[in-house]
Amino acid sequence: MNRTINVGLLGLGTVGSGTAKILLGQSGLLEQRTGTRIRLSKICDLDITTSRGFSIPTEILTNDVRSLLDDPDLDIFIELIGGIEPARTFLLEAIQKGKHVVTANKALLATHGHEIFSAAAEYGVEVGFEASVGGGIPVLKAVKEGLVANQFHTIMGIMNGTANYILTRMTDEAMAFQDVLAEAQSLGYAEADPTYDIEGIDTAHKLVIIATLAFGKLIDFSDVYIEGISRISPLDISFTKEFGYRIKLLAIARDTDSGLELRVHPTMIPSRHPLAQVDGAYNAFQLVGDSVGNVLLCGLGAGQMPTGSAVVADVVDIARNLVKGTTGRVQALGLPCDALVPLKKSPMDSLVGRYYFRFSAVNRPGVLARISGILGDLDISIASVVQKGHGEEPSVPIVMLTHRANEARVRQALKEIDALDVISGRTMVIRIEDLQTLKEGV
Amino acid sequence: MNRTINVGLLGLGTVGSGTAKILLGQSGLLEQRTGTRIRLSKICDLDITTSRGFSIPTEILTNDVRSLLDDPDLDIFIELIGGIEPARTFLLEAIQKGKHVVTANKALLATHGHEIFSAAAEYGVEVGFEASVGGGIPVLKAVKEGLVANQFHTIMGIMNGTANYILTRMTDEAMAFQDVLAEAQSLGYAEADPTYDIEGIDTAHKLVIIATLAFGKLIDFSDVYIEGISRISPLDISFTKEFGYRIKLLAIARDTDSGLELRVHPTMIPSRHPLAQVDGAYNAFQLVGDSVGNVLLCGLGAGQMPTGSAVVADVVDIARNLVKGTTGRVQALGLPCDALVPLKKSPMDSLVGRYYFRFSAVNRPGVLARISGILGDLDISIASVVQKGHGEEPSVPIVMLTHRANEARVRQALKEIDALDVISGRTMVIRIEDLQTLKEGV
Numbered sequence: 001m002n003r004t005i006n007v008g009l010l011g012l013g014t015v016g017s018g019t020a021k022i023l024l025g026q027s028g029l030l031e032q033r034t035g036t037r038i039r040l041s042k043i044c045d046l047d048i049t050t051s052r053g054f055s056i057p058t059e060i061l062t063n064d065v066r067s068l069l070d071d072p073d074l075d076i077f078i079e080l081i082g083g084i085e086p087a088r089t090f091l092l093e094a095i096q097k098g099k100h101v102v103t104a105n106k107a108l109l110a111t112h113g114h115e116i117f118s119a120a121a122e123y124g125v126e127v128g129f130e131a132s133v134g135g136g137i138p139v140l141k142a143v144k145e146g147l148v149a150n151q152f153h154t155i156m157g158i159m160n161g162t163a164n165y166i167l168t169r170m171t172d173e174a175m176a177f178q179d180v181l182a183e184a185q186s187l188g189y190a191e192a193d194p195t196y197d198i199e200g201i202d203t204a205h206k207l208v209i210i211a212t213l214a215f216g217k218l219i220d221f222s223d224v225y226i227e228g229i230s231r232i233s234p235l236d237i238s239f240t241k242e243f244g245y246r247i248k249l250l251a252i253a254r255d256t257d258s259g260l261e262l263r264v265h266p267t268m269i270p271s272r273h274p275l276a277q278v279d280g281a282y283n284a285f286q287l288v289g290d291s292v293g294n295v296l297l298c299g300l301g302a303g304q305m306p307t308g309s310a311v312v313a314d315v316v317d318i319a320r321n322l323v324k325g326t327t328g329r330v331q332a333l334g335l336p337c338d339a340l341v342p343l344k345k346s347p348m349d350s351l352v353g354r355y356y357f358r359f360s361a362v363n364r365p366g367v368l369a370r371i372s373g374i375l376g377d378l379d380i381s382i383a384s385v386v387q388k389g390h391g392e393e394p395s396v397p398i399v400m401l402t403h404r405a406n407e408a409r410v411r412q413a414l415k416e417i418d419a420l421d422v423i424s425g426r427t428m429v430i431r432i433e434d435l436q437t438l439k440e441g442v
Numbered sequence: 443m444n445r446t447i448n449v450g451l452l453g454l455g456t457v458g459s460g461t462a463k464i465l466l467g468q469s470g471l472l473e474q475r476t477g478t479r480i481r482l483s484k485i486c487d488l489d490i491t492t493s494r495g496f497s498i499p500t501e502i503l504t505n506d507v508r509s510l511l512d513d514p515d516l517d518i519f520i521e522l523i524g525g526i527e528p529a530r531t532f533l534l535e536a537i538q539k540g541k542h543v544v545t546a547n548k549a550l551l552a553t554h555g556h557e558i559f560s561a562a563a564e565y566g567v568e569v570g571f572e573a574s575v576g577g578g579i580p581v582l583k584a585v586k587e588g589l590v591a592n593q594f595h596t597i598m599g600i601m602n603g604t605a606n607y608i609l610t611r612m613t614d615e616a617m618a619f620q621d622v623l624a625e626a627q628s629l630g631y632a633e634a635d636p637t638y639d640i641e642g643i644d645t646a647h648k649l650v651i652i653a654t655l656a657f658g659k660l661i662d663f664s665d666v667y668i669e670g671i672s673r674i675s676p677l678d679i680s681f682t683k684e685f686g687y688r689i690k691l692l693a694i695a696r697d698t699d700s701g702l703e704l705r706v707h708p709t710m711i712p713s714r715h716p717l718a719q720v721d722g723a724y725n726a727f728q729l730v731g732d733s734v735g736n737v738l739l740c741g742l743g744a745g746q747m748p749t750g751s752a753v754v755a756d757v758v759d760i761a762r763n764l765v766k767g768t769t770g771r772v773q774a775l776g777l778p779c780d781a782l783v784p785l786k787k788s789p790m791d792s793l794v795g796r797y798y799f800r801f802s803a804v805n806r807p808g809v810l811a812r813i814s815g816i817l818g819d820l821d822i823s824i825a826s827v828v829q830k831g832h833g834e835e836p837s838v839p840i841v842m843l844t845h846r847a848n849e850a851r852v853r854q855a856l857k858e859i860d861a862l863d864v865i866s867g868r869t870m871v872i873r874i875e876d877l878q879t880l881k882e883g884v
Contacts, residue, residue: 022591022733032658032777033590130588136734138588145587146572146580148475149464149754216474274719274740279879284738291464291751292578292741296726298716299737309733312591324768335474437721 004037005319008068010090011080012045015104015131017052018308019078023315024056034316036323042068069093076318078311079103088112095119095127100327102314104131104307107196110205110221113212117337126321127332128314133206134159136306137299138313139285143213144334150289152214154254156433159206161281161301162190162197163229163249167266168279171237171246177230189281199228200264203251207264211253213334214287215260217343225348227265236358236428239386239399240268243356246276247430259346268356268432274298275435286435351407354383354432359398359417360425363389367422368398374416375402378409395424401432446479447761450510452532453522454487457546457573459494460750461520465757466498476758478765484510511535518760520753521545530554537561537569542769544756546573546749549638552647552663555654559779568763569774570756575648576601578748579741580755581727585655586776592731594656597695598875601648603723603743604632604639605671605691609708610721613679613688619672631723641670642706645693649706653695655776656729657702659785667790669707678800678870681828681841682710685798688718689872701788710798710874716740717877728877793849796825796874801840801859802867805831809864810840820855822847837866843874 007023009016023030023040030038041060048061068074069090077094079101081087087108094101096119103109109116109132120127130140134157143152158164162184169180181198184190196202204224212219229249240247250267253260269276274296278284283301288294300306321327333340361367368387375382381403389396402410414427449465451458465472465482472480483502490503510516511532519536521543523529529550536543538561545551551558551574562569572582576599585594600606604626611622623640626632638644646666654661671691682689692709695702711718716738720726725743730736742748763769775782803809814824823845831838844852856869 018733026591026593029593030591032781033773035773035778136589137737138584141583141588142580145759146583146755147578147751148758149468149472149751151468151471272719274716277714277716277719277879289751291460291747291754293745293748295579295739295741297737297739300735303735305733306735309589309591309731312733313588316590317587320771324766324771326766326768326771329762329766329768329771331475331477336477339474437719 004039005075005322006039006041006073007076007078007315008042008044008071008074009040009078009080010044010065010068011082012043012047012052013080014304015307015311016045016080018304019080019311020056021054021305022308022312030312030316034319034323036319038315038319041074042071044068065090069097074099075322076100076102076315078315079105080311082107084108084111091116092119095123095125098123098125100126100318102128102311102318104129104311106132106202106205106209110208113209114218114337117332120332121337124327126318126327128318129209130314131307131310133210134283134285134297135161135299135301135303136309137283137285137297137301138310139297140210140213142287142295142297143210144330147287147289147292147295148334150291152255152287152289154252154288155210155214155285156250156252156254157285158248158275158278158283159251159301160197160203160249161283162194163203164278164282165189165280166198167229167232167247167249170232170234171241174234174238176234177232198230200226200249203249203264207251207253207262211260211262212340215253215255216335216340217260218340219262219343223262223343223345225263225265229266231428232266233428235397236430239358240356240430241271242386243384243401244271245269245432246271248275250433252433256346258350259344261346261351263348266430268430269435270437272437273435349408352404353407354404354434355402355410356430356432357400357402357414358428359423360395360427361398362422362424363393363396364422370420370422371398371417374413378413380405380409380413446481447517447764448481448483448515449518449520449757450484450486450513450516451482451520451522452486452507452510453524454485454489454494455522456746457749457753458487458522460746461522461753462498463496463747464750464754472754472758476761476765478761480757480761483516484513486510507532511539516541517764518542518544518757520757521547522753524549526550526553533558534561537565537567540565540567542568542760544570544753544760546571546753548574548644548647548651552650555651556660556779559774562774563779566769568760568769570760571651572756573749573752575652576725576727576739577603577741577743577745578751579725579727579739579743580752581739582652582655584729584737584739585652586772589729589731589734589737590776592733594729594731595697596730597652597656597727599693599727600690600717600720600725601693601743602639602645602691603725604636605645606720606724607631607722608640609671609674609689609691612674612676613683616676616680618676619674640672642668642691645691645706649693649695649704653702653704654782657695657697658777658782659702660782661704661785665704665785665787667705667707671708673870674708675870677839678872681800682798682872683713684828685826685843686713687711687874688713690717692875694875698788700792701786703788703793705790708872710872711877712879714879715877791850794846796846796876797844797852798872798874799842799844799856800870801865802837802869803840804864804866805835805838806864812862812864813840813859816855816858820851822851822855
């Protein structure tokens, strides 16, 4: 078959521009690789006059989304405007009109995914969403196809480039969180309202999407425990380094006896582990399957061209189906929508792991005894203690690393400790994941 | 469609057993994910009496390959016996009989790939070969599908677990090459004849396969420059560490102005680079595309279950096509066989890079002057020199790191230097790749 595949693009922002650049600039390459012509026939944006720095035929530009949705010849509808509405409405309408859709909209899929995927199944169209998780890294395809023979134990990763960039700068330059954030904002690396990125919400959106595919469970955004990076101080970074760790904002989905752990929080990982070396805007995923063992994927998690690369890969996947006159070859979620089973969530209270505490202690005799007494009473045993100070400061940081302990007991202990008159501020807690370095035998 | 897909497996060695274990043990999971039953209907091996440690229905075991090749109901033929013949003959016959084939046979594909792929194109069947490169890592799928929107600049990686295991042990335990090799052989990690693994031949086979897909060129095995790891000494490992590098057996395919570089050799890479952290039996690939930038994939490059995971992924890919009544959706090479263009190879002599030299110098005044004189005359400028010795040894190692220099001149210089009466042994040369750590901004 040699028919042309017509693609409409909604949203000519950062990712939209990257997508358009690839579709317009690499049409020869894409035709050779797919055996068909993929034509970007319409681009819709509210602003179609400002130059995006590359040449776009004016006749394909429109600011009327109806000219995409109502075009019977449009095969694939790409939504890159982000946010819940009107993205959701446009996507659903495109689906109902029998158009295949591609989106990078993680917020929408993490909160309204079931609606979108069910509609697509009902109308027999494809939903491509590789670009919603991990930018240019083909990680969703790895979960659904390349590692299809596996039951997954753990899906874990650094899924937000802005947060990772901030932590990297804090680590390398010993800068304070607020200073790095301000710098990142002035450089355009962080948004004016950085809440989604720094508070772990964007990371949690991505975790919901990838964990749904990997574990085949109905996961709701509210199922994810979320903690951001805004409370991390240069002191924490420096102590962490001394202990041989680095702090990363990690998303973790792990299958345990008590159910599926779903959590996003700053995490100390051994500095020799490959994930600890993933710096700046890079994202990385560690997938653990029962047959394959550990697989790591790493790449740029955001940005015009990397994310555009993922959007176009989805377009090509759909085009390759259309060339063969088929659809639904791989289910959007890797298995039928109605095969998703209810989530059995592992409650945070039952988490067991190692912890980093930084106490803000009043410089007075007996403080250490009172803290360690409370910890001991709750069965939290201490692996290392560091107290640094010159003896004159009114308040000194005391840092402890625990052995394996239970989260509920840790919370109870910190409640009691933070109420002590010798504690002058809220204790900083960072969870530790003692990931094995990748080093097994042959 | 709900028909059963019948799979025949030839070869019940390490990878064959892993494949059988997954196909037999995960049939429910696979049925859910593909929407069809994938039935391992026949297993052929010369030895069908020895237990493989898991249960196989005896009625599917045979030692007659004809019962697979002549079975009109067999949809997919998996070849896991390795080597050129009779694997080649069996694969070609299966293809001619209209069976889809899956193989992990990198030696065969690197040397007779064109014959296999052309036959498959002629008879309209699929060839799955994900397991031939990178064990469980879905790297070929990433090249052909997930990163389809990219023109690749560089494909680079650690592609042999045995060599990487040996280098890791040498680095961590300061052991000599021969001692680690003997140990690895006694543990079954290295073969009795380890030539393919340690001399870079297996790595070069894999490079031919992945570079063919990534660059769309007709690449012959003889196009690859190959150097193994058997000459690396504990001294080299230790100097390398001091300079902040690690030695890895790297395969590199890089698109340059003078053509495509294709080389396999021990390489010094910065110890902070993620590839330097890939230890033991792990493999890793760094793919550099024009849109996506750097993508890294890492996982177990060999072994029963990881490689079985890749074989089964190929089976599933084909099954998903058959369910939809289609084939050839993604070309085996990512583009039509006849679209491959002749290779313009960049000659090794035109390579420009940094080099590590370890000279075995006679302990006598003026040696350094003579060595550096020759280097200077050939425009090879020295970045660092380390000479260590207590002044009493008859021979001392002098180590130099160069600035960027041309390979042909380096060879000429070493020829002249090694002929000096003050040089007591062949100079060790290791190429340096100053890979950027993954750290760009957002």
